[in-house]
Amino acid sequence: MLLKNDFSLPLPPESAFGALLDLERVAACMPGAQLSGTSGDDYLGTIQLKVGPIKASYEGTVRIAETDAAGLKAVLQATGREVDGHGSAEASIRAGVTAEGNGSRVRIETDLNVQGRAAQFGRGVLGEVTQRIIEQFAQNLEAELLGPAGSAAGEQVTTAPEPATDNGSLDAWQVIVLPQLKKSAPQIAVTAIGVLIGMLLGRATCRRRHGTRDASGHGARAAAGPDRWS
């Protein structure tokens, strides 16, 4: 599954690119996620997701695989595994920054490969869940970077706030509208890992413009258009 997102940042491209690679700070914006340390080049993280009465935990690592400082591009590799279970997720994230007016535009392509029970449950649900989690993450990131003063860059976040639980993780139970389906818990959590990994890059003032998926995904929205970074 190919996830594509892009954001405007009120920072010069070089600064934006540098900020993108500061993984530790953006992790906190991911619902239910924490970076727990490093091991060599790997950042270690966990993500816990609460889906109604069910909690699912995943462990993952993320690593900056390639950086092209001159070209303002980077590739990250990430993996995650279900703590109790056989689910897993891998992501290859390609990020690039270009100048846009006085600021920058960040484009991220996440090639997300989910395996195990999560991938097998519910065609179409995975993409839907992913989209919702991105929206939640974008809001958190904006709040983190801009503080209560809000929209310094002059754009409005258009998504409605997502219901959150007391520990800050996304309560996908309410979001995903499949409360009867117990098995969806790991799915949502695995998706969240992929999203975490993808969105770890999206630091600074995030203005989500497009959230698109490739055409094979169910319910894909309109493509990002000619400015799509590749």
Place this chain on the structure above:
Amino acid sequence: MVYIGESVGRLEDSRLLKGVGRFVDDVDAPGQLWLRVVRSPLAHARVRGLDTARAAALPGVTAVFTGEDVRHIDRIPQRLKLTDDDVSSSLQPVMAQKYVRYVGEPVAVVIGEDPCLVEDAAELVDLDLEQLPVLLDAREATAAPATQPDVPNIATTLHVGYGDVEAAFAAADHIVSNEFRIGRHSGVPLETRGVLAVPDVGRRTLDIWGYTKVPHFNRRLLAELAEIPEVSIRVHNVDAGGGFGIRGEFYPEDFLVPFFAQRLGRPVKWIEDRVEHMMSANQSREQIYELELAIDASGEILGMRCEMWHDNGAYLRTHGVTVPQLAATMLPGPYRIPAFDAHVHVALTNKCPAGTYRSPGRYEGTFARERLLDMAAQELGMDPIELRAINLLRTDEMPHGRAMSALGTDMVLDAGDYQGLLKRTLEASDFADWKRTVETAPHDGKLYGLGIACFLEKSGLGPYETAALEVDPSGRVRLIVGGTSLGQGIETVMAQVAGETLELDLNCFEVVHTDTEHSRDGMGSWASRSSVVGGSAVLVAAQKLKRTITEIGAELLRCEPDEVEYTGGEVHRRGRSRKHVTLQQIATACDPVSSARRGREAGLRSTGIFEVQHMTYPYGVHLAMVEIDAETGGVRVLRYFVGYEVGRAINPKLVEGQIRGGIAQGLGGALYEVFAYDAQGQPLSTTFMDYLLVTASETPVDVGVLITEDAPAPDNPLGVRGAGEGGTTAAGAAIANAVADAIGRADAVSELPVTPASIRATLRT
């Protein structure tokens, strides 16, 4: 007393409708443990290691076993060996060893006190898997490098045919060809699989509940694989909530449960959950055809040529190459095709292994052939019905031999009036009215179309079946049959055959099957064989018992057998004396001492065996009327009709039930059901949210069935032909033809299932 040909109520129903049937999950053993299978989450991987420590440490877990524990066990062999090629490297091990080849493949089992506990514990088994590239397309498999050192991409290739195909195509006025694809779907029985194995440590025996379909074969296989004397294993009877070809075959779990029960010396039970079922029970149907017809100017078929890619999933299971072989050999169908050639690639991919599903090979091939005939009719400017009529075999061409072997038997189409059935079906359905209805339908955003498909079925595979009868002094008659119940009503039909012969009320009979203690041998129920071969064995046994009863009755009446008459279980002395003995008196007089005095074995019983060399070939016609919503691409089947020749219907209501149920399953494959996989080989249809099983809402209300008995089968004494599959066979073809007709282009459909998306795409081009 007439029972054969009567729609008597099912004997099974008195228990099933009262809720006192016994299915495998109804059976529990004192002290039983539960087994949970740890399944591969990846479609193709090298197994680097398994860590079972966390699972084993969970309180209540008795044991965790891995592939290492069954490394010495042979792979599961083919039940039907239809190829001489060595396919041993394509067979499935009882548990994964170095590699896993599909999502759902067993890699370990956890056994413990409680079903929920072992499910949790299974998730704690740590799998260290190295992901490998996956192969998901049968056609790509022929050219792709081998994905694994020990297992070929192409398990084997089959080549069947007869006549001079090159000459036929050289002489053709028209050559019509197309590629056809059939989606992966399967029988999805209401009851999932399950096994309970109870070892008796002291007596060194093993009792098993849950084997169905082919219990004797499965017992023999377990005995061989686990090195247990066959006689020490007893399979018990259970009811079965559906079979359809897939349920009851010997799967890895059918070995793992009894094997580890034996090892632990404790009863072990496993009941498959639905998600497991959707990723590990046999799937079916997925084939690609390149099909060509050579036709002369008058519309007569000169030859047929086919290259086919059969996607058998990760392994060859017990069916071996049954499905692709039947697809190829049955492809000419009921038509006069002087030259035929089929080349089949049996591919292994990283999906759930495939096996037979109701009308295996024929559903697929009938779709391809009947679609191509409609395309040919359009090219020739002929009416599709007329094109079929002139090519159907005539009565003066029967019996019609084809120089091929199907399921190991020489192919001889035994008898039949194919053209006559087409005519009768069109009349009985009032097809002229269907045409009027479609032509006069309002153009309100809807498209209407009609589809027709003719087909040939096969049934009654031998080589033999057995039956036995025993009369109790109470007058109760135990009828032991070698066939098994899949929910099809076998107990009723077998009792009808025995009841008519012995002139006894059906309630006198207790029909026993699937119990190896009573039924020492049997071939099981599959290939629409039970009425044909099993029914004939019952007839033989009942005729023998009738003779025995008559002889013993005469002995008791102190006269010669030709001086008595058998009537309704009683034996009467002819003439004026009116002396007679009842069945109870005769059975009572068969005690050991009295029998010995008369120089007979004790007991009142008989056995029968029926052997047959050839299959018998039923045939039929399907008609469909569909409505397409041009906006959404949605298809509704408005009318459906099946004409089917069964030789002789022992119970017409049950035949009709078979056909109606078969239509629903055929409709599923035509429009709804598909096991989808993502690019990594992850199964995406693991619940009924995504696997669209046909419900009453999708099943057409207006379904007509014409059962004909015009061509009794010459090779069995009852004259019956199998009735289990003809409702399914041509459903994909007829519905697809109707959809193409509604769209107005014969080439509009070349893939099943026909989805709203594909219809919308076609309507836009």
